[in-house]
Amino acid sequence: MDDRPFDDRQRDDVQPLIACEHCAGVHRRRALQHGELAACERCGTVLWRYSRLTLNDWLALAVASLIVFCVANAFPVARIEIYGAERGATLLDAIGITWQQHHWAVAFMTGMVGFMLPLLQLLALLWVLLPLSRGRMPADMAQVCRLLGWLQPWSMVPVFLLGVIVALVKLASSVQVHVGLGLPAFGVLTVLLTIVGRLSPQALWRHAEDAGLAHTPEPQCKPGHLLAGCHACGLVQDLAEPVSDADDRAQHCMRCHAVLHKRKPQSLARTWALMLTAAILYIPANILPVMRIATVVGDSGHTILGGVVELWRGGAWDIALIVFVASVVVPMTKLLALLLLVLRVQWGDATGLRARTRMYEMVEIIGQWSMLDVFVVILLSALADFPGLMRISADTGAAAFGLVVVLTMLAAMSFDPRSAWDAEPAAGASAHLKESH
Numbered sequence: 301m302d303d304r305p306f307d308d309r310q311r312d313d314v315q316p317l318i319a320c321e322h323c324a325g326v327h328r329r330r331a332l333q334h335g336e337l338a339a340c341e342r343c344g345t346v347l348w349r350y351s352r353l354t355l356n357d358w359l360a361l362a363v364a365s366l367i368v369f370c371v372a373n374a375f376p377v378a379r380i381e382i383y384g385a386e387r388g389a390t391l392l393d394a395i396g397i398t399w400q401q402h403h404w405a406v407a408f409m410t411g412m413v414g415f416m417l418p419l420l421q422l423l424a425l426l427w428v429l430l431p432l433s434r435g436r437m438p439a440d441m442a443q444v445c446r447l448l449g450w451l452q453p454w455s456m457v458p459v460f461l462l463g464v465i466v467a468l469v470k471l472a473s474s475v476q477v478h479v480g481l482g483l484p485a486f487g488v489l490t491v492l493l494t495i496v497g498r499l500s501p502q503a504l505w506r507h508a509e510d511a512g513l514a515h516t517p518e519p520q521c522k523p524g525h526l527l528a529g530c531h532a533c534g535l536v537q538d539l540a541e542p543v544s545d546a547d548d549r550a551q552h553c554m555r556c557h558a559v560l561h562k563r564k565p566q567s568l569a570r571t572w573a574l575m576l577t578a579a580i581l582y583i584p585a586n587i588l589p590v591m592r593i594a595t596v597v598g599d600s601g602h603t604i605l606g607g608v609v610e611l612w613r614g615g616a617w618d619i620a621l622i623v624f625v626a627s628v629v630v631p632m633t634k635l636l637a638l639l640l641l642v643l644r645v646q647w648g649d650a651t652g653l654r655a656r657t658r659m660y661e662m663v664e665i666i667g668q669w670s671m672l673d674v675f676v677v678i679l680l681s682a683l684a685d686f687p688g689l690m691r692i693s694a695d696t697g698a699a700a701f702g703l704v705v706v707l708t709m710l711a712a713m714s715f716d717p718r719s720a721w722d723a724e725p726a727a728g729a730s731a732h733l734k735e736s737h
């Protein structure tokens with residue numbers, strides 16, 4: 301990310317510090333060469349990568365993403381034909397129809413993660429990149445970057461794209477399906493958003509630092525203080541060491557005023573509460589039907605597993621496998637992995653810390669993919685809406701399933717991976733200061 305020359309900094313001969321989000325290790329930044337990446341020496345987390353993209357390139361990518369976002373949402377992703385009647389649907393049609401069918405929770409969740417939050421994410425990026433690429437500090441940089449950090453994990457365009465493909469395969473066995481312009485547009489959007497998603501709030505702040513727009517005061521390392529990185533802007537600063545966990549009161553980042561804690565407050569209790577709620581809801585999510593299909597022959601409810609079996613029997617074993625992994629394997633793995641991570645922190649276990657950090661990263665990455673089936677259901681509702689002939693609608697199981705996804709993601713966010721490293725014998729985690737490699 302840091303491809304700018306560091307002339308100004310080299311004059312002072314001091315590069316800013318960077319703190320690892322996963323182990324609290326603190327490192328001195330240095331300029332990277334082509335193809336290099338900086339990884340945390342302690343836990344192996346990638347801190348940042350070399351990128352030849354300039355702020356203007358990022359701006360161009362964000363503008364292109366916004367244009368493709370509009371195209372993807374303006375045109376139907378598919379059309380289907382039954383007895384000469386034709387029907388096309390966009391993502392917004394699917395959300396609207398689900399809302400009209402009174403499945404408000406499902407419509408709200410998919411509307412947020414499929415449309416609103418990705419749109420806000422792009423607007424926030426443009427808000428910061430436009431002035432930054434012109435050498436000016438964006439107004440409200442701190443607030444907008446905090447918002448961006450909050451939005452990024454919830455933007456689920458790639459999951460929606462996979463949902464469209466699964467829905468089309470499901471329909472193709474019984475009706476004629478035509479692909480709409482919206483589908484390839486969502487494909488391009490997925491690629492673009494994956495690229496711009498690399499521009500985290502901390503990366504934006506690093507660009508502002510390199511442009512000499514954001515200050516990076518060197519921490520004093522005062523006695524009774526520890527070095528802590530701001531979760532929002534990445535600035536490493538002195539933080540008054542809390543006497544006990546209960547004393548870990550909120551302090552504020554000196555640069556962006558985000559809340560700073562040594563460790564996330566009540567992390568374990570919150571993670572437990574969210575995990576347990578998710579585990580309980582996982583039962584209705586699997587037992588209750590996620591959708592209903594009403595045809596001339598009758599009305600039937602379909603559960604997630606039932607849907608997988610139908611796909612398998614229909615010969616689409618590859619799609620059946622994708623849905624099974626996303627809807628069954630991923631939520632179970634996420635819950636079990638989190639359970640293991642939480643228990644080992646509670647036992648004060650200091651073994652396998654690097655492996656546990658990789659496990660936490662895996663939980664973070666796979667988090668959103670379980671939303672797949674919920675997207676499939678709302679799309680089927682929008683496409684197969686032929687009154688009197690065939691009508692598909694969401695059902696209670698879909699809301700429960702969506703909530704499981706949201707709760708497990710919140711549980712992963714509440715867990716503080718740094719607390720695992722506190723058990724390491726030669727702790728002093730926050731005082732670690734090493735060159736990154």
Ligand SMILES: [Zn+2]
Pocket residue numbers: 320321322323324325340341342343344345
């Ligand atoms: Zn680390």
Ligand SMILES: [Zn+2]
Pocket residue numbers: 530531532533534535553554555556557558
């Ligand atoms: Zn900050």
